[in-house]
Amino acid sequence: LIGERLGGLVWVQQQCGVHKPFIRTIERILRRPGLSPGKVAILCGGPDWPTSVLAGILRLSVVQMELGTAPIIFFVAPFCLSGSFYIMRGTGADTWTKASNLMFTITVAVCLGLYSLMAWAWQTEFDKCYEEVSRPMAQYVHLDWMDYRSKQIHDRASILWRDLPKLIKAGYLIATMGLTALAHCFFWEMTAFFNDVDVTMEFGDVIWYGADGICKPAGLIGSVVLIFCCLCVVSCQLWQNLHSRALVQALRHELAEEENPWKEARLRSISAEEQRLQEERRQQKQQDVNGRSLDTGAGVESTVLGVSLAQVRLDGIGEATPRSEVRLQPKDWQTDFGQDSISLSEAKFTSASRRASKGISKNDPSLLRSTQSSRRCPEALLGLSSLFSCFPTVANARATGAAA
Numbered sequence: 001l002i003g004e005r006l007g008g009l010v011w012v013q014q015q016c017g018v019h020k021p022f023i024r025t026i027e028r029i030l031r032r033p034g035l036s037p038g039k040v041a042i043l044c045g046g047p048d049w050p051t052s053v054l055a056g057i058l059r060l061s062v063v064q065m066e067l068g069t070a071p072i073i074f075f076v077a078p079f080c081l082s083g084s085f086y087i088m089r090g091t092g093a094d095t096w097t098k099a100s101n102l103m104f105t106i107t108v109a110v111c112l113g114l115y116s117l118m119a120w121a122w123q124t125e126f127d128k129c130y131e132e133v134s135r136p137m138a139q140y141v142h143l144d145w146m147d148y149r150s151k152q153i154h155d156r157a158s159i160l161w162r163d164l165p166k167l168i169k170a171g172y173l174i175a176t177m178g179l180t181a182l183a184h185c186f187f188w189e190m191t192a193f194f195n196d197v198d199v200t201m202e203f204g205d206v207i208w209y210g211a212d213g214i215c216k217p218a219g220l221i222g223s224v225v226l227i228f229c230c231l232c233v234v235s236c237q238l239w240q241n242l243h244s245r246a247l248v249q250a251l252r253h254e255l256a257e258e259e260n261p262w263k264e265a266r267l268r269s270i271s272a273e274e275q276r277l278q279e280e281r282r283q284q285k286q287q288d289v290n291g292r293s294l295d296t297g298a299g300v301e302s303t304v305l306g307v308s309l310a311q312v313r314l315d316g317i318g319e320a321t322p323r324s325e326v327r328l329q330p331k332d333w334q335t336d337f338g339q340d341s342i343s344l345s346e347a348k349f350t351s352a353s354r355r356a357s358k359g360i361s362k363n364d365p366s367l368l369r370s371t372q373s374s375r376r377c378p379e380a381l382l383g384l385s386s387l388f389s390c391f392p393t394v395a396n397a398r399a400t401g402a403a404a
Contacts, residue, residue: 019144028133175236179230182222
């Protein structure tokens with residue numbers, strides 16, 4: 001009712017900062033369907049009215065916001081009970097005093113827990129999606145332009161202290177010193193200005209002013225001084241706005257000519273950034289696909305103990321095998337060693353690996369040891385054990401071929 005109507009105004013969106021990383025991170029948390037710790041912490045632990053209006057400005061789902069606000073009962077219950085038990089302390093029973101203190105402690109603990117969880121959720125989401133929430137977007141170009149224009153006007157139209165008249169300087173100094181002094185007096189000597197009030201007394205019995213009233217004479221004087229100091233500050237700000245109005249109008253007209261070129265340049269930079277991110281995502285996706293292919297062994301050159309089978313030249317047995325012919329294929333395959341045949345369930349050696357293995361004698365000691373040990377291995381390790389047994393024999397074949 002309020003947030004969505006206000007959200008249609010551009011200056012409201014700028015003041016709320018819907019295009020800035022802080023609010024964009026909150027928006028990402030609140031847009032998640034269902035219940036999440038961060039969503040519940042923001043909706044239940046944040047200020048009631050500002051949080052609700054912000055949800056309307058961001059065009060968030062009413063149903064999802066109501067769902068995320070449902071756990072507020074765990075915060076409201078001890079808070080209401082602490083007030084109820086505090087009123088019951090007037091009955092004289094010590095139990096109500098203890099119960100009131102307990103409920104107040106629980107309320108403070110729940111409040112601190114929500115604030116801590118809110119900060120943790122925001123920081124976690126910000127670290128996770130930093131590039132997403134911090135990069136400029138085409139839909140926020142006008143808001144970015146308004147920020148740029150405001151900064152230019154503020155930097156070029158600001159009035160320095162030396163430019164202020166003496167009367168304005170005096171008023172500003174009196175206001176700041178008076179507000180500071182009153183803040184210390186009200187904090188350290190509250191009873192000298194105001195009396196305590198019993199919340200259980202009837203409204204008609206309240207005495208507002210006097211020695212026995214809520215506001216003592218000193219409190220009335222302090223309130224008048226407080227109002228005067230605030231008026232001095234407001235007067236200084238009004239004088240500054242009136243004095244710089246002409247310069248601000250001139251700067252707005254000057255910057256209006258730069259608006260379209262600035263937005264076009266901004267859109268080009270945003271488009272280039274999006275293309276860069278898409279290219280990075282495409283490369284990352286390709287790397288993930290290659291990584292999965294490497295894990296399954298499909299189309300990847302087989303390497304055992306850092307030695308590629310395609311690089312092994314079997315002198316005296318056969319010619320070197322092209323690199324593309326020696327690989328693991330995800331099919332049913334079998335490796336034959338003479339009369340000793342070992343069946344494997346998931347892969348198959350091809351080309352020179354198979355031809356070389358057929359030339360190996362079944363009486364080779366290393367092969368027999370490997371075969372005997374592999375029968376005791378699980379089926380998943382059977383082929384790897386047999387493959388390792390090939391290397392001593394292949395090395396012997398190289399030496400025999402070289403000697404010949």
